[in-house]
Amino acid sequence: xxTRIRCVLLTxxxxxxxxxxxxxxxxxxxxxxxxxPMGWNSWNKFACNVSETLIKETSDxxxxxxxxxxxxxxxxxxxxxxxxxxxxxxxxxxxxxxxxGMKALADYVHSKGLKFGLYSDAGTATCQKRPGSxxxxxxxxxxxxxxxxxxxxxxxxxTEGQDAHAxxxxxxxxxxxxxxxxxxxxxxxxxxxxxxxxxxIGHLWRTTGDIQDCWDCSQPWGGMGLIHIIDLQTELxxxxxxxxxxxxxxxxxxxxxxxxxxxxxxxxxWCLLAAxxxxxxxxxxxxxxxxxxxxNKEVITVDQDPLxxxxxxxxDAGPTQVWMKPLxxxxxxxxxxxxxxxxxxxxxxxxxxxxxxxxEAQVRDLWAKKDLGTFKARFTATVKPHDxxxxxxxx
Numbered sequence: 001x002x003t004r005i006r007c008v009l010l011t012x013x014x015x016x017x018x019x020x021x022x023x024x025x026x027x028x029x030x031x032x033x034x035x036x037p038m039g040w041n042s043w044n045k046f047a048c049n050v051s052e053t054l055i056k057e058t059s060d061x062x063x064x065x066x067x068x069x070x071x072x073x074x075x076x077x078x079x080x081x082x083x084x085x086x087x088x089x090x091x092x093x094x095x096x097x098x099x100x101g102m103k104a105l106a107d108y109v110h111s112k113g114l115k116f117g118l119y120s121d122a123g124t125a126t127c128q129k130r131p132g133s134x135x136x137x138x139x140x141x142x143x144x145x146x147x148x149x150x151x152x153x154x155x156x157x158x159t160e161g162q163d164a165h166a167x168x169x170x171x172x173x174x175x176x177x178x179x180x181x182x183x184x185x186x187x188x189x190x191x192x193x194x195x196x197x198x199x200x201i202g203h204l205w206r207t208t209g210d211i212q213d214c215w216d217c218s219q220p221w222g223g224m225g226l227i228h229i230i231d232l233q234t235e236l237x238x239x240x241x242x243x244x245x246x247x248x249x250x251x252x253x254x255x256x257x258x259x260x261x262x263x264x265x266x267x268x269x270w271c272l273l274a275a276x277x278x279x280x281x282x283x284x285x286x287x288x289x290x291x292x293x294x295x296n297k298e299v300i301t302v303d304q305d306p307l308x309x310x311x312x313x314x315x316d317a318g319p320t321q322v323w324m325k326p327l328x329x330x331x332x333x334x335x336x337x338x339x340x341x342x343x344x345x346x347x348x349x350x351x352x353x354x355x356x357x358x359x360e361a362q363v364r365d366l367w368a369k370k371d372l373g374t375f376k377a378r379f380t381a382t383v384k385p386h387d388x389x390x391x392x393x394x395x
């Protein structure tokens with residue numbers, strides 16, 4: 001009898017130790033985002049003009065256009081879905097714009113084989129002055145889990161006096177304990193260098209200010225054009241990998257203020273950088289040019305390569321550059337980038353991309369979707385201004 005009691009006590013003790021070491025949801029949280037998340041976010045196109053109807057129609061369009069088949073899965077509502085907190089402190093969705101509530105909307109998104117995302121903020125208020133999550137982290141995380149949320153974008157407005165590391169750790173712990181695997185997207189704009197501390201806290205983190213739908217512009221409040229954002233990724237490749245990604249912000253492809261060539265360069269770089277691919281346009285009105293860019297599965301495959309290595313710059317001649325990303329099977333993805341104003345030939349040598357200098361390699365054009373043949377030691381393409389040639393090099 002004494003031996004039996006001792007065994008029972010040891011079993012209970014072991015179970016207690018396990019429960020202390022592995023909080024609910026821990027393992028599933030750590031298993032998320034093994035490749036960069038792909039989906040859609042409402043902000044770049046719609047800002048505060050979000051509604052239940054928009055999200056349902058966008059979910060329908062993600063399926064109908066082939067985006068779901070191409071790998072896009074998250075449908076994320078950005079700021080302005082929330083209006084207040086109730087007497088118990090629970091976050092309240094806008095009852096006019098979301099009359100069915102968030103649980104019903106999440107169920108609709110899930111019925112399409114997609115995943116559902118929401119936005120909040122580490123401060124007392126969001127960037128659009130809606131209720132933030134400061135002091136309500138556990139309550140909000142529990143509510144999101146109950147609604148069926150799969151992805152949380154967590155912003156950094158109204159955070160005076162807070163430490164980013166501590167603030168995001170609080171929400172990370174709350175999500176881990178909420179009982180549902182939820183991707184945490186840290187939107188702190190890179191000010192505290194989150195790539196140094198955020199792995200294991202979030203699954204992705206912003207590295208820059210907000211993207212603008214322009215090639216080369218900036219805003220006094222911190223918004224920046226495509227060129228500026230690309231330049232800020234140059235030294236960050238060492239910090240990305242499966243489950244922890246540098247995020248140069250959402251895609252502007254299809255929003256109308258850049259050329260098709262510039263959007264092609266934009267998408268090419270996000271894939272080479274192993275960046276999250278969060279479309280930010282109106283999926284209900286995809287032009288043929290936008291659809292060709294967003295649905296190019298050969299380019300998407302570069303982004304989703306299981307090695308999870310972020311690409312880096314390997315040659316820089318001012319207006320022309322060469323960027324490279326190692327891929328599974330010893331292949332390389334290469335961007336020949338013309339950021340200048342004149343047509344220019346751009347060359348890459350095999351030595352620059354880590355291959356034997358005199359080796360032969362097969363080259364495939366990922367935008368033309370055709371094999372270009374076998375090349376020895378180097379490859380050259382003529383590239384239009386504000387455009388790229390993107391190739392796969394297979395030794």
